[in-house]
Amino acid sequence: MTSAADSCRTPLVEAEGVSRAFRARQGLLGRRRDILAVREVDLTVARREAVGVVGESGCGKSTLGRLLLHLLKPTAGTVRFDGRTLAEIGGDRLRTLRRRMQLIFQDPYGSLDPRRTVGDQIADGMLIHGLATPAEARERVAGLLSQVGLDPAHAARLPHEFSGGQRQRVAIARALATGPDFVVADEPVSALDVSIQAQVVNLLADLRESLGLALVFISHDLHVVRHLCDRVAVMYLGRVVETGPAAAIFAAPAHPYTRALLAATPSLVRRRDSSRAPLAGELPSPSDPPSGCGFRTRCPFATTACAEAVPPLEAFGGDGRQVACVRVAEIG
Numbered sequence: 001m002t003s004a005a006d007s008c009r010t011p012l013v014e015a016e017g018v019s020r021a022f023r024a025r026q027g028l029l030g031r032r033r034d035i036l037a038v039r040e041v042d043l044t045v046a047r048r049e050a051v052g053v054v055g056e057s058g059c060g061k062s063t064l065g066r067l068l069l070h071l072l073k074p075t076a077g078t079v080r081f082d083g084r085t086l087a088e089i090g091g092d093r094l095r096t097l098r099r100r101m102q103l104i105f106q107d108p109y110g111s112l113d114p115r116r117t118v119g120d121q122i123a124d125g126m127l128i129h130g131l132a133t134p135a136e137a138r139e140r141v142a143g144l145l146s147q148v149g150l151d152p153a154h155a156a157r158l159p160h161e162f163s164g165g166q167r168q169r170v171a172i173a174r175a176l177a178t179g180p181d182f183v184v185a186d187e188p189v190s191a192l193d194v195s196i197q198a199q200v201v202n203l204l205a206d207l208r209e210s211l212g213l214a215l216v217f218i219s220h221d222l223h224v225v226r227h228l229c230d231r232v233a234v235m236y237l238g239r240v241v242e243t244g245p246a247a248a249i250f251a252a253p254a255h256p257y258t259r260a261l262l263a264a265t266p267s268l269v270r271r272r273d274s275s276r277a278p279l280a281g282e283l284p285s286p287s288d289p290p291s292g293c294g295f296r297t298r299c300p301f302a303t304t305a306c307a308e309a310v311p312p313l314e315a316f317g318g319d320g321r322q323v324a325c326v327r328v329a330e331i332g
């Protein structure tokens, strides 16, 4: 049996060697091919920790988020939640764990039923999991709405009666209704007007703090990730190429891809830093990645050695970071 102290030390979520393949057609009439959307990813999320997952479109961020929540099954590797391997449990035990993990989507309108009141939709999780009677659920819905900054009297409204930012607040209230300790937020503000993105990000930051949530925050907005996250995992073609404390990575990115990604966000770049050139060239197809390091075809530092083997993620810099690049020590 594990003691309470052991259980606090165990990461809440642990992905080990996780991969996920999809069979997909290339173009309208093309052959079916396997796309390895996520490749041999190791990632841990501690209790109360916020981990940002960043990278270009198609690099596997959403797939990884769904694997961590067991909404998708890995084709290889394991995901553990609170010390238990999710693929090995089922039935009631999995349902009990499920209420502790929630997903917040990019598009709150798409994830809310347009014909049901927001109150009923927020109450669903509590009723399905038997956490409350209908009367208790109504009361808790009112509390959740005020917790996310909405008027509790608006529980009887339909989703279209809210603005985009308010709808995302409703989606957050719905995710919190089952009392999760792990939340994956997949681009939760990118569909919103820029003027209200910060309000929703601040709400997420406050809720994380007050409720002690572990959060995986998937985003291509590096400013938001820097503001919100303790740690970052940078993905390229399904693999994590750099991971470590957010402050260290944003101050001095080590992997050539992280450097390029940050260089593409001008206000994050120190002036006259010539080691960071923005990304050149096309993202290779995930169904036909380059041999060796996936980034080598766009990397200004690549040599023939980079084509030979996939570089492992290795400790670098002594600040808790890991980098998958055989040249990282040389390129300074």
Ligand SMILES: Nc1ncnc2c1ncn2[C@@H]1O[C@H](COP(=O)(O)OP(=O)(O)OP(=O)(O)O)[C@@H](O)[C@H]1O
Binding pocket: 022, 023, 024, 035, 036, 037, 055, 056, 057, 058, 059, 060, 061, 062, 063, 064, 286
């Ligand atoms: N259900 C699916 N069937 C086939 N291919 C898929 C499926 N889901 C994802 N993919 C492919 O897997 C790769 C990774 O997709 P994923 O959505 O995880 O990336 P992402 O980094 O979240 O992208 P974005 O930022 O655009 O959401 C892409 O090439 C995508 O086309």
